[in-house]
Amino acid sequence: MIFRRRLSIRSGVFGKSSVLRSNKRIAALLRRGSNALMAKRRIYDEELHAQFVTFSCYRRRRLLDHPHSRQVVMALLADGLNSHGGTCCGFVVMPDHVHAILWFTETARLGRFMQTWKSRASRQLKRFLRGQMREYAKSTERKQPFWQPKYYAINLYTQKKAKEKLDYIHLNPVRGGLVRQACDWRWSSARYYEQGRSVGVPLGWVF
Ligand code: NI
Secondary structure, three states: OHHHHHHHHHHHHHOOOOHHHHHHHHHHHHHHOOHHHHHHHHHHHHHOOEEEEEEEEHHHOOOOOOHHHHHHHHHHHHHHHHHHOOEEEEEEEOOOEEEEEEEOOOOOHHHHHHHHHHHHHHHHHHHHHHHHOHHHHHHOOOOOOOEOOOOEEEEEOOHHHHHHHHHHHHHHHHHOOOOOOHHHOOOEOHHHHHHOOOOOOOEOOOO
């Protein structure tokens, strides 16, 4: 509660559309670790978990094999962050599954965010695949879901754990034999962290 109020004050100071910047500012303040901030860190730990989320295509089919499909998943991630007021710390879109680290000012928002992200992607991608890929249309019933139901979420309580998951995320395409280096995969946040490039999804490190 206190944190949320502080956040809105900060947003006021830094301008309405600067939730991202204010998150960064909070992260910088937390890093400094002054006494005044110890109380806030406790609240941060209790209420504002970042979560490592994973969801997969139905029956682990490679429904995100087409670059356009991965692009759609990313565009909807960016869009959702805008409308739900969340922060993405990192992500990867693989041919058959997606990982992301997400942070919201209210924990309950993650569920709504995921629901929207997955269902919008499902609608758009089914339409795309039916139009573009005959194989998909032939082998798929209209009612068949695009995603496996649910998603898996792990709370990230420490910076160390978050960094570990971020590296894990970025190495997915390397482990999968898709590219030699994490930065060669265009559908992850690796380029942002390693080369400072924009990847089309707003990113922020909140730890
Ligand atoms: Ni994976």
